[in-house]
Amino acid sequence: MLDPSRWDEWFGKLELAFGGVRTSPEERALFHDLTECERSIVAWDGDEIVGTTGSFSFRLSVPGGAVVPAAGLTMVSVQPTHRRRGVLRAMMRHQLDDVRAAGEPLAVLTASEPEIYGRFGYGTATHAASAEIDTARVRLTVPEGADGVALRAVEPEAALEACEAVYARRVPARPGMLERRPGWERHPLLDPEGERGGASPLRCVLAERDGGVTGYARFAVRPDWDAAGPKGVVILRDLEALDPASYGALWRFLFDLDLTCTIQTGRRPVDDPWQHMVSDIRRCQVRLRDDLHVRPVDLGAALAARAYALPVDVVLEVTDPFCPWNEGRWRLTGDAKGASCERTADAPELRLGARELGSAYLGGISLSALAGAGRVEELRPGALAGASAAFLSDVAPWLPHGF
Known part of the structure; x- marks a missing residue:
């Protein structure tokens, strides 16, 4: 947890990792006020700050019109002197554990370098x-x-x-x-x-x-x-x-x-x-x-929180090595009025990872497109087309501003 008295030092390390250009006083003051120090993480080497990250307590609109709690991952940095030592992985582990403990079904972020976050289960869910x-x-x-x-x-x-x-x-x-x-x-x-x-x-x-x-x-x-x-x-x-x-x-x-x-x-x-x-x-x-990258943290709660364009009843076999509590088989049933997603022992019909579910979650990336890239496997003929159509949103998902 970040000591509020060290916010300037913590934020200064973030600026240094992003090139060393000082943020404008207006923006700096705003993010000082918005930072949730109790949700901010500091990586230390002795008394030196070498890594930063934080979470904002957001509520995100999802297909069907519900607004769902989501942790907004932000201010991620590792000092160049401490790369390739597992600092980022340790901060991601700590953060997602905290998000789960807080009962938030989703984590979201915007990425300076999108290739970084796929290995932590984040999937591209919106484009700008x-x-x-x-x-x-x-x-x-x-x-x-x-x-x-x-x-x-x-x-x-x-x-x-x-x-x-x-x-x-x-x-x-x-x-x-x-x-x-x-x-x-x-x-x-x-x-x-x-x-x-x-x-x-x-x-x-x-x-x-x-x-x-x-x-x-x-x-x-x-x-x-x-x-x-x-x-x-x-x-x-x-x-x-x-x-x-x-x-x-x-x-x-x-x-x-x-x-x-x-x-x-x-x-x-x-x-x-x-x-x-x-x-x-x-x-x-x-x-x-x-633009926005989405990660299901509580997979069952996340999939049950949104509505679906068409009736869907499908068994998903999910892999999620970074958040193993999500792994296994889940039966998703739902329609435009609501949904449920529960553990099941029934035979799987689609096999995919948490990252792919994150990409498809807001309805802008189709499961069929991901399957075409080899990232979703159909195990029962017809399951893919039905689930893919159900996940889609009538309007494209969109993040109005960064964080």
């Missing part, structure tokens, strides 16, 4: 889309009703309560979203001046219909010019909306900002609807990368 949209050449067709949406510019701090209310309503609608815990509402407003790269301070616009806030966009503008004229860039940070008209109105606002010709987006859902509103997706330069 980024884009660079050429608004000078790409036309936008918005949903019906967008003309009836009023837009209002508000300072981000002043709009925070309204934005958080919209965000809270969106959480059950898409797997992978994090319910805002106290203090985390400050995270989207982080805007250190030294990290703007020539862009404006963070701005916010609200969408309103029938007297209520129905969406918001937070963004910055980086002005630029060449001999031909203005070529500013809109940097989209966040956009959420409760209905298609509000969503379309916000995107149209961003497309129409004066003196700009590009919208840059960062972490967005892979099925973000704007992709079906543009005239030329090729000029939007959409790119994907892995």
Whole structure:
């Protein structure tokens, strides 16, 4: 456990392992306040800190709309002088044991190097889309009703309560979203001046219909010019909306900002609807990368906590050498209303590891795709197709922000 009086030293070791660049004072202050010292681990060599990791007490949306306790693994580092000595493995062992003792069925993380965590049972469960949209050449067709949406510019701090209310309503609608815990509402407003790269301070616009806030966009503008004229860039940070008209109105606002010709987006859902509103997706330069990695810690509780797109009744033979309490045969039965997952002695129908279940858990990675890679084995003909279809989510899972 981390002594709060040594947080600065502990966090400084994390910064050193990630290249030695000091975090901005604003971000440092936020993560000082968010750190759960009682859930933070320190690896020592004498009195020297040589390894760090911690957990955030999150609640994660899952298919079916439930919000499930999940430990958010964070701030993982090992000093370069102490690599290949088992420090990381020891911290992972300690941490997952603690997560199990806390009764959290899931552990989740975002990875600086994704190849590291598969051996600890984490599977890639979500992807994030980024884009660079050429608004000078790409036309936008918005949903019906967008003309009836009023837009209002508000300072981000002043709009925070309204934005958080919209965000809270969106959480059950898409797997992978994090319910805002106290203090985390400050995270989207982080805007250190030294990290703007020539862009404006963070701005916010609200969408309103029938007297209520129905969406918001937070963004910055980086002005630029060449001999031909203005070529500013809109940097989209966040956009959420409760209905298609509000969503379309916000995107149209961003497309129409004066003196700009590009919208840059960062972490967005892979099925973000704007992709079906543009005239030329090729000029939007959409790119994907892995994002949230999921690990079942209490396998039975995790699989029972979500709903399934189709009725499913399948016996899973699970391997999990790092968390052996999950190993063995489990009968999963469920549908859109709920599920149960219990130990069984019945003959197995699918064989897979905890890592594969982590990848499939939020419904964005199919069991069939994993089977095609040799990572899921079908033992009863037909079992794979049925289970794979049941696990899928109607909307792509998405992590709205890192941690």
